[in-house]
Each structure stands twice: as structure tokens, then as C-alpha cells.
Amino acid sequence: MKPIVARQTAVTAAVPDAGPTAAELDAIDREMPLILAEVELLDAQITTLDRVPNELDTRRIRRARNRVLAARRELTNRTAGTVGGAA
Template sequence: MKPIVARQNLVTAAVPDAGPTAAELDAIDREMPLILAEVDLLDAQITTLDRVPNELDTRRLRRARNRVMAARRDLTNRTTGTIDGAA
């Protein structure tokens, strides 16, 4: 049996995976409060998937949504301030 392989060169050169750049890591650091708030919201939503939310669950969901909204607001204000040069 003969192996079946492509006889053409690759269209794009294989780039070694060097990991994220410094700029990408900075962007992740800026977005980390929002990411953590969204994880908390997702956790609160998962706990209520298989049952009717009680009063404590409802408060936890509300607080998690508020944290997500506050983190989004802060990230937007920080990003807007950086673009305008005000920060």
C-alpha cells in the first residue's frame, strides 16, 4: 500500500505557536474583572438549571448580573478614556 499524501506545498507557512503577545496579555488583564463576573453569573445560572430558583438563588442571580453590568461599564469607560487620551 502506498500512503496518500498531498503533493503540494502548504499555502500558508506554519507559524510556531509562541503564545500570546504582550499586547494580548494586557488586553486579557484589562478584561479579567468582566471575565470573572461573567463566570460568577454563569455559575449562578447553572445552579438554578435543575430547580425552581428560591429567594436566595434569585438574589444571587441579580447580584451576579449587576456585577457583570458594572464590570462592562467600567471596561467601556476605561477603554473610551484610553482612546480619547483622557486616562
């Protein structure tokens, strides 16, 4: 049995794993409040998967949704302010 290998050189050069750039890290830092709010919402939703949500669960999910919306609004306003236009 003959091994099948490519006879041509690769079209694109392999980029070594250098990690995120400074700009990518800054973008992650700007989005971190939204990321944390979404994680909190997901956590609240996961707790109610195997049972009927009670009043406290409903409040927790509602508050987490409101935090996500507020974080999105804040991020959008900040982004629109730096770009110079409306989002």
C-alpha cells in the same frame, strides 16, 4: 492502496506555538474583572438548572448580573478613554 498526500507545499507557513503576546496578555488583564463577573453569573445560573430558584438564588443571579453590567460599563469607559472617542 496508495496514500493520498499533498503534492504542493503549504501556502501558509506553520507558526510555532509561541504563546500570547504581551499586548494580548495586557488585554486579558484589562478584561479580567468582566471575565470573573461573567463566571460568577454563570455559576449562579448553573446552580438553578435542576431546581426551581428560591429567593436567595434570585438575589444571587440579580447581583451577579449587576456586577457583569458594572464591569462592562467600567471596561467600556476605560477603553473609550484610551481610544479618545465614545464607544
